[in-house]
Amino acid sequence: MQNKERVISLKKLETNNLFRKSIPYLGVFPFALLAFFFLIWPTLVVVYGSFQNLEGGYGFGSLIEVATNEKYLNGFKVSIQLAAYSAFAGAVLGGLFSWAIANGNREGYFRRLVLAASGVFAQFGGVMLTFAFLATFGFNGMLTILANSYFGENILTDASWLYSLLGLVVVYTFFQIPLMLIVFLPAIENLKPEWKEASESLGGSTANYWLKIGAPILAPSFLGALLLLFANAFSAYATAAALISQGAPIVPLQISFAISGEVSRTNPGISKALAVGMILVVVVVMFGYFKLQNKVSKWVKS
Amino acid sequence: MRNFKRIDVWRWLIIGFVGAYLLIPVFAMLEFSTRGAPGERSTEAWTAIPTFPKLLSSIFSSLQLAVVVILAVVFILVPTMIWIHLRLPHLRRYMELLCLLPLTIPAIVIVVGIAPTYRALYQVFGSSPITLSFVYFILVLPYSYRSISASLFSIDSHTLSEASRSLGASTIRMIAGIIVPNIKVGIMSGAVISIALVLGEFTISNLLNFETMQVVINLLGKRDAATSVAVSLAALVFAFILLAILPTTNRSRSSKLKTNRKVGMVIK
Amino acid sequence: MSAAIEVKLIGLSKSFGEVKALNNFSLEMAKGELVALLGPSGCGKTTALRALAGLQPLDSGKIIVHDEDITNLPTSKRNMGMVFQSYSLFPHMSALENVEYGLKMRFRKFSSSERQKKSKELLDLVDLASHMNHFPHQLSGGQQQRIALARALAISPNVLLLDEPLSALDAKVRSQLRDEIRRIQLEVGTTTLFVTHDQEEALGIADRVGVMKKGVLEQIATPAQLYDKPVTSFVAEFVGLTNPIEGEVRNGKINILGQEIEVLPGSVTSGKAKALIRPEAISINKESNANAQVLTIGFLGSMLRVLLKLNNGSMVTAQLPSSDNPNYKIGDQVLMRINPVPVFAKEL
Numbered sequence: 001m002q003n004k005e006r007v008i009s010l011k012k013l014e015t016n017n018l019f020r021k022s023i024p025y026l027g028v029f030p031f032a033l034l035a036f037f038f039l040i041w042p043t044l045v046v047v048y049g050s051f052q053n054l055e056g057g058y059g060f061g062s063l064i065e066v067a068t069n070e071k072y073l074n075g076f077k078v079s080i081q082l083a084a085y086s087a088f089a090g091a092v093l094g095g096l097f098s099w100a101i102a103n104g105n106r107e108g109y110f111r112r113l114v115l116a117a118s119g120v121f122a123q124f125g126g127v128m129l130t131f132a133f134l135a136t137f138g139f140n141g142m143l144t145i146l147a148n149s150y151f152g153e154n155i156l157t158d159a160s161w162l163y164s165l166l167g168l169v170v171v172y173t174f175f176q177i178p179l180m181l182i183v184f185l186p187a188i189e190n191l192k193p194e195w196k197e198a199s200e201s202l203g204g205s206t207a208n209y210w211l212k213i214g215a216p217i218l219a220p221s222f223l224g225a226l227l228l229l230f231a232n233a234f235s236a237y238a239t240a241a242a243l244i245s246q247g248a249p250i251v252p253l254q255i256s257f258a259i260s261g262e263v264s265r266t267n268p269g270i271s272k273a274l275a276v277g278m279i280l281v282v283v284v285v286m287f288g289y290f291k292l293q294n295k296v297s298k299w300v301k302s
Numbered sequence: 303m304r305n306f307k308r309i310d311v312w313r314w315l316i317i318g319f320v321g322a323y324l325l326i327p328v329f330a331m332l333e334f335s336t337r338g339a340p341g342e343r344s345t346e347a348w349t350a351i352p353t354f355p356k357l358l359s360s361i362f363s364s365l366q367l368a369v370v371v372i373l374a375v376v377f378i379l380v381p382t383m384i385w386i387h388l389r390l391p392h393l394r395r396y397m398e399l400l401c402l403l404p405l406t407i408p409a410i411v412i413v414v415g416i417a418p419t420y421r422a423l424y425q426v427f428g429s430s431p432i433t434l435s436f437v438y439f440i441l442v443l444p445y446s447y448r449s450i451s452a453s454l455f456s457i458d459s460h461t462l463s464e465a466s467r468s469l470g471a472s473t474i475r476m477i478a479g480i481i482v483p484n485i486k487v488g489i490m491s492g493a494v495i496s497i498a499l500v501l502g503e504f505t506i507s508n509l510l511n512f513e514t515m516q517v518v519i520n521l522l523g524k525r526d527a528a529t530s531v532a533v534s535l536a537a538l539v540f541a542f543i544l545l546a547i548l549p550t551t552n553r554s555r556s557s558k559l560k561t562n563r564k565v566g567m568v569i570k
Numbered sequence: 571m572s573a574a575i576e577v578k579l580i581g582l583s584k585s586f587g588e589v590k591a592l593n594n595f596s597l598e599m600a601k602g603e604l605v606a607l608l609g610p611s612g613c614g615k616t617t618a619l620r621a622l623a624g625l626q627p628l629d630s631g632k633i634i635v636h637d638e639d640i641t642n643l644p645t646s647k648r649n650m651g652m653v654f655q656s657y658s659l660f661p662h663m664s665a666l667e668n669v670e671y672g673l674k675m676r677f678r679k680f681s682s683s684e685r686q687k688k689s690k691e692l693l694d695l696v697d698l699a700s701h702m703n704h705f706p707h708q709l710s711g712g713q714q715q716r717i718a719l720a721r722a723l724a725i726s727p728n729v730l731l732l733d734e735p736l737s738a739l740d741a742k743v744r745s746q747l748r749d750e751i752r753r754i755q756l757e758v759g760t761t762t763l764f765v766t767h768d769q770e771e772a773l774g775i776a777d778r779v780g781v782m783k784k785g786v787l788e789q790i791a792t793p794a795q796l797y798d799k800p801v802t803s804f805v806a807e808f809v810g811l812t813n814p815i816e817g818e819v820r821n822g823k824i825n826i827l828g829q830e831i832e833v834l835p836g837s838v839t840s841g842k843a844k845a846l847i848r849p850e851a852i853s854i855n856k857e858s859n860a861n862a863q864v865l866t867i868g869f870l871g872s873m874l875r876v877l878l879k880l881n882n883g884s885m886v887t888a889q890l891p892s893s894d895n896p897n898y899k900i901g902d903q904v905l906m907r908i909n910p911v912p913v914f915a916k917e918l
Contacts, residue, residue: 027386027389034378038416039440041415041416042416043411046414103309131519141330174323174324199675201722203649204671205646234408235408235409238516252408255410259413272415275411278411282406
């Protein structure tokens with residue numbers, strides 16, 4: 001009889017302990033709830049839904065369609081081109097800009113204003129960005145009119161270039177540069193003056209320093225930032241939507257057509273399959289980004 | 303007077319070029335939105351803003367959204383982060399991964415997956431854009447997490463919490479009264495970026511058919527370009543002023559002093 | 571023995587806005603000598619070192635090394651090895667590559683095998699040959715600084731410049747490395763300038779020590795001379811411990827606790843003053859005509875540190891060898907006497 005009582009009271013103790021141990025976890029419950037329903041669940045919906053087929057059946061049909069149909073493949077190609085070109089332009093210009101800012105007064109107002117402006121521009125909604133560029137280079141844009149009045153007919157006159165891939169690259173670079181500044185400036189500022197001074201005292205010129213020390217140390221951060229810029233541009237939707245670019249059928253646009261158009265009725269899996277494609281690209285890129293970040297943090301610790 | 307070195311020439315050339323790239327379109331917005339009769343400037347596009355009721359209400363909605371998101375950040379994210387930092391440190395890696403996930407999943411993808419959820423929410427909350435605050439909270443996670451976590455790491459939260467506990471403070475008091483004031487800078491920085499993000503968000507609100515500021519500006523743009531440009535410029539300047547004046551930089555040198563001062567106040 | 575003068579800093583001046591970092595600062599260093607610049611932060615010692623390195627432009631003054639005026643010579647041509655307080659090493663290069671760097675820059679005539687050989691020799695000199703393929707983040711602070719030293723010596727510099735190289739290290743590592751640096755410096759024979767705010771460090775390894783305050787060189791002398799014959803109150807108090815005891819100065823002597831002690835040149839010449847008494851210049855005995863009370867007795871191994879309270883209320887710290895076997899204990903009234911060694915008397 002006593003043994004049975006002991007077993008019961010031990011079990012009670014176990015559940016009591018379990019209960020007590022899980023109380024702290026209650027603290028993260030609200031957050032976990034939100035994260036699940038608005039982040040994890042949608043992702044699962046997308047992945048699950050990509051297996052939906054024509055006529056509502058299940059299979060690889062949508063995924064295969066997206067992977068083989070020339071229209072969609074072209075969409076991915078253009079998206080990747082757009083992302084790559086604007087990321088490269090943003091990384092180079094933004095990188096130089098970071099260097100220029102890093103060499104200035106670190107406490108000054110100028111730097112503070114530049115960083116504030118960069119924060120705003122980097123989050124600058126695609127719609128507002130489009131209007132800004134239409135106001136500049138559109139058919140009635142400020143620079144178009146100026147150029148026309150000075151030079152007569154010129155390359156800016158026909159403003160339809162803005163709606164092509166080139167136009168999108170120019171517009172995208174606008175928010176890539178500030179993003180580059182925000183991400184890359186810390187890396188440049190982490191270049192310790194001692195390294196340049198040591199290099200000099202050992203007989204190295206400025207060129208020697210950049211070639212053998214500055215560039216190799218900055219390389220992982222630069223590449224990481226480049227990848228981040230790529231992911232950022234690849235994921236962008238608003239700008240293209242506002243420009244209604246016929247000239248650049250990027251994947252986000254195709255997804256929006258798939259959601260709201262006929263395609264969603266005949267084959268609801270297409271939009272999700274396209275989304276899965278996007279996730280794959282971005283995940284690969286971000287994985288590379290995090291790997292590079294880790295490499296950098298190893299050095300910085302020293 | 304500083305000697306003008308060759309390096310300064312390069313610096314200003316670069317700043318000039320990039321500055322032009324970024325500022326000319328902004329200036330063009332100003333120019334475009336103030337065009338009047340040939341050769342004249344007019345504020346017509348600007349004064350017309352209040353005459354578009356949808357515009358005003360959408361601006362108001364977006365601002366409300368921003369406030370709700372900030373409240374969510376302050377009352378859900380911050381306590382959760384502090385809690386994990388102090389009590390469940392083994393969960394920190396997972397939280398960090400979770401908070402960086404929204405960067406990896408494009409907004410357009412989230413829209414595709416979240417449409418059914420929002421169809422359900424529509425039954426409960428109706429068509430008010432405020433329901434977007436749920437998904438916007440997720441969108442701001444990477445940015446707010448980053449700035450708050452930087453702050454949390456720069457103060458010695460364990461010592462602070464132990465000191466306040468030994469003096470008899472309850473958990474809530476400790477979080478609200480001791481830890482939060484010391485990470486104010488990180489919270490503010492996260493809040494400001496949230497405002498910029500909410501005001502600039504278009505993808506999700508557009509595809510879910512909510513009328514936020516960006517969506518309305520886009521619609522308006524087809525009819526009255528000048529006014530939409532004016533509103534865009536106003537939003538830009540507003541966000542810029544916010545970011546410029548609020549103390550968002552973490553001066554790591556002085557934050558250690560701040561910690562000591564706060565602890566000193568507790569002990570007194 | 572008069573060694574050749576290797577380095578002459580003549581009348582260096584540099585201001586940052588209102589603040590005079592260097593105020594007509596002059597210094598000579600003999601070949602093979604280790605000179606330490608000692609002083610509180612902001613005294614100009616680092617500015618002086620950086621000026622010598624060519625990293626700090628000056629308002630006025632001349633720098634002569636090996637009879638050559640190098641005042642306007644850029645850093646990369648000065649052939650001086652430098653070790654910094656922290657972040658000395660290039661983080662993306664191994665220890666060996668770090669040491670090789672100067673050889674690559676300066677001596678392009680060296681083949682890569684010659685470079686490797688010389689670098690390994692230097693790593694041997696600092697006892698880290700086994701770590702030659704390690705990266706800075708894999709090495710401890712002390713190891714990093716030793717490699718930085720090897721790297722600086724690789725280019726056979728005219729002058730070796732050490733900018734507070736030990737300040738960022740743990741106390742134990744600091745004292746070990748201190749002696750290492752001196753040993754290596756003597757072995758290689760390089761003229762060396764060592765900057766520090768730690769007087770124990772400076773006195774422990776230098777041939778001569780220059781004490782600086784607000785851009786001015788207060789005194790430069792051997793460690794013993796600085797300690798026994800300081801010429802200003804700042805030097806007297808900065809170097810070693812002192813006990814200020816009030817007394818009256820007359821005819822070159824100060825009267826304290828009934829004793830007449832000679833004062834050093836530079837002291838107050840008449841009237842009330844404070845004599846700066848070294849802890850080891852005090853003797854204590856339990857006697858009837860006591861003038862102080864024992865507050866604490868601390869055992870420091872070979873030394874005893876005794877805190878005394880004088881009848882006028884002021885506190886004095888005395889230091890005695892433990893072997894003295896004190897005949898007093900805490901709370902006793904004792905007689906405190908001062909050894910009649912000349913002392914510095916400063917103003918009240």
